[in-house]
Amino acid sequence: MSKSGSLISIQGLGKVYRVGEVHVEALRGVDLEVTAGEFVAICGPSGSGKSTLFHILGGLTPPSSGSVSIDGTDLAKMTDSGRTNMRKTKVGFVFQKYNLLPTLSARDNIAIARHIAGKPLEHDEWFAEVLDLLGISGRLDHKPRAMSGGEQQRVAIARAIVNHPAILLADEPTGNLDTKNSDTVLNVLRGLNERLGQTILMITHNPEAAAYGHRTVNMRDGQIVY
């Protein structure tokens, strides 16, 4: 844990992208603390910087300035290879478009995350409980094309948490789903948070979805506005 017992500690975070000759300031001094076991919704219009924040937290891109600490590890000081290693165990991603590997079954999509992390492919009892909670135990031998959007997203969630990550980053997890499937996925996320204590940060445009979290952080123009 970083200072004040936060699992995630962000201070003065800035990110500048260079698009051709133009510098785009995506984040301008973001400060945020998230404690372990929290379920935080991050809302904001397109271009507000929430996805950039996620990508930095997930180690997909380095910060330009400020400090970001996850579970005591400072991302700002990490090399590419260090961030790659961090993604294996500390962070789990859930994307709007599910991002499952189309050629593998649901079971293998989950197993490959274990393999990349260098862990045995067989999961433990805890994970069997997670699969029941997600309601996909009977769909594990199907390939993504044979599954509904809701099922694919639940497989993506299973894959994201199979390595016990410190945080689960969900980027618009219900963006491609109908209301019924959205409710299912959001209930699953809340269940994971309540029953397993999984720390979750979720980007959403939808206030109803945001209401599933313990608190909502609003962003605008690269800053947190609360």
Added chain:
Amino acid sequence: MINKLVLENLKHRPVRTMLSIFAIAIEVTMILTLVGLSRGMLDESARRARGVGADIWIRPPGSSAISFSSAPMSEGLVRFFSEQPHVTVATGTIAQPIGGIDTVTGVDLEQFSRLSGGFRFLSGGPFQGQDDILVDERYAKQNGLKVGSYVKLLNKQWRISGIFESGKLARMVMPLRRLQELTGNTGKLTQIFVKLDDPKLTNDTLRLFKAKLPDYAIYSVEEFTSLFSVNNVPGLKQFIYVVILISVIVGFLVVFLSMYTAVLERTREIGILKSLGAGPGYILAILVRETLMLAAIGSLLGIALSYGTRWLILEFAGATLTAMVTPDWWPTTTLIAVAGAVMGALYPGWKAIKQDALEALSYE
């Protein structure tokens, strides 16, 4: 797990997979067929040379063992060799190129029979007239000839008087005098065969002949047949190397294109793997294993196809061309295919490693 992913990726794009495998297979078949053909031709020539039954083989001065020269030696030399100690038979033949690598051989049948025991006729028999010809079974089969059929050679029609078992001297044989006369080589020979009363005296006799005729190419039959190798055919080795190089380039280009397309097509999947924490080694391992699998299957198919090309050669050009199966070249061709394929996968692999995870994830 990687193997499973590789296998599923290959199954996911069956046409591309099959095309890549087939291209690698053709690369392997090309090499194996060329080597098999070269060796087969040389082996067949050596077999026919051994079938003559001579102990010593004499060729004109300055000639190589493998050549299509006409008739630069004097017929008088036959008498010279006949009078040497321990010589039981000496006879000469004339070989006349008739286009491509085919030759027709002029033979004194009586003398040749004394030397070799004669041709074993499958149908018909020796020459009945001046314009008769003998052909071996392969030539007859390829050209659909029977005893009594006519074949046009040297601007003349020749009647087939006999078909003999392959493996002795030549494929087409005609009377020595007639061929000498027709080609303006009266009194001339291409080669002379000598049989001794005791084959153990071959080396001593060889030394004697060489001392008496130092300019002539004089070989024991073992020496002579050992010269039928790829190394002794001018340009053949270089030709094989050129074909191998072309094959490697073909394999390289096909795998390059296949893997490059695969990397582009799987940009998003590579992004997914990176988001899960897959490093450069993991991504590269997937592509390399996929390439190795293509190369391995392609090589096996290429080896199988080389049996097919051999069958085609023997079936449709067996009189002119002979091909062998060359298992000792299988590891070499497989290595060549693998090397070409791995080289072809290097740039796509590098591109995959260098791909930005964020850009890859947003790739549609």
